[in-house]
Amino acid sequence: MRRIFLPVLMTLFSILLLPYDFEFKDLGVAHKVSTIEKKMVVINFSSPSCYYCKLFDKEVITNKDVQDFLRGNYIYVKIEPGSYKTTFLGKSYTNDQLFGAFGVRGTPTFVFLKDKSQVTQVPGYMPASDFLKALKFLVKVVEENYKGSFEEYSKKTDDYKGKPTIVEVKKEDAEYVLKNDKNAKQIDAIPAKLDINTLYITTNTDIAKKLIESGVIRVLLVK
Known part of the structure; x- marks a missing residue:
């Protein structure tokens, strides 16, 4: 009985701690996708030997509420030290050079x-509840012109999901997103089961409007 029970427990534990499948490794690709989708990029500068990085991977990025909000509102990139090369804003960088370029210590x-500008930089570990608050606060500031302080906002109970937005894009940009963003889904009808944090891509204006009315955070309308 014990031999059967232990694998079941391990399976349940792995289900509760789901990895974030929508993570980017290449900052250049992530930034281009974010520009097309009109989203912010959040770069997690991490290290395999860092205790709090491991804790973030174990306790924060596995949190379903964090994952959902990231999918709807951000492009998430994880950068670790190394010689991997990318092209970001027209310049070539290794991951090691990106640490220096952003002054990460x-x-x-x-x-x-957001676009070509740094919104803010936050050093150190935050538990899931605080990280989620920070994610929501920055979207409200950048996309909805929220004027309050984070200290003030963090004390509020807020079920904020994001700002539903239709973004008009060219066909080639839509194809680039479909190729590189695992969260993107092309549709020609309203899905039977809507996920407001999925990035839907459509050529139909009426479908795009109905998706936004249903609370979908980001819709790409191909023109």
Whole structure:
């Protein structure tokens, strides 16, 4: 009986601690996707030898509420030291050089970008509840012009999901997103089961509007 019970427990534990399947490793690709989708990028500068990075991977990025909000509102990139090369804003960088380019001195450090500008940089570990609050706060500030302080906002109970937005894109940009963003799904009808944090891509204006009315956070309308 014990031999049967232990594998069942391990399976249940693995289900509860789901990895984030929508993580990018290449900052250049992630940034281009974010520009098309009109989302912020959050870069997690991490290290395999860092205790708090491991704790973040174990306790924060596995949190379903964090994952859902990230999918709907951000492009998430994890950068670890190494010689992997990317092209970001027209320049070539290794991962090691990206640490220097962003002035990262310790891990984990979270850098938030919108378009070509850095919104903020947050060093250090945060538990899931605090990290989720920070994610929501920055979207409200950047996309909805929220004027309050984070200290003020963090004390509120907030079920904020994001700002539903239709983004008009070219066909080639939609194809790039479909190729590189695992969260993207092309549709020609309203899905029977809607997920507001999935990035839906459509050529139909009426479908796009109905998705937004249903609370979907981001819709790409191909023109």
